[in-house]
Amino acid sequence: MDEIKITIGKEKYRTEVHINQHNLIADEPVEVGGTDLGPKPTSILLSALGTCKAMTMRMYADQKQWPLDAVEIILSSEVVKSTQQQTTYIRCTVKLFGDLDEVQKERIFKVGDKCPVQKILSNPVIIESNMLQ
Structure with a gap:
């Protein structure tokens, strides 16, 4: 850990x-x-998501022995506030490089959405803070 x-x-x-x-x-x-x-901290958070997605795609392509040369991910976020809640929209634009067919590209892209950081951010998160004396 x-x-x-x-x-x-x-x-x-x-x-x-x-x-x-x-x-x-x-x-x-x-x-x-x-x-x-x-x-800034929010950029570090987005970079954690982007690197996790890219690594997950790389691992999957390597396991399948598919010719993925590179992954490029552009991330941005926008916070929308209403009277009842605050919603953060994270946009990830993914570009895959290599001699991949459409089925391979789609599968690699979908696997990226299963990365550990995206799973954390997509589910309820409880933050427990404690102060040491």
């Missing part, structure tokens, strides 16, 4: 992300008070 540790100091809004032996910086754009030293 991954150990993920997030730390933020007084530097607005530069945040260190430590995932096992990997480190990255998250931040906010200058126009909202950040220093733009890294992607």
Whole structure:
């Protein structure tokens, strides 16, 4: 299991992300008070979805020994608020490269929707926060 540790100091809004032996910086754009030293948290969330979909497609094509040369995924999100709820629309545009027939392309595309991150985001999520003393 991954150990993920997030730390933020007084530097607005530069945040260190430590995932096992990997480190990255998250931040906010200058126009909202950040220093733009890294992607904003929502972009990291979208990148988690995109990378998971791409890896799942790659694994499936490799298992089938299909000639998938590359996967390109463009993601965007939009939040729509109403008086009763907030809905987030995530759009994923997928482009598959390689000498694939239409049946192979469609199957690879559909398998991408079964990636673990999409399953998490598509089902109810309960976040339990606890404060250590």
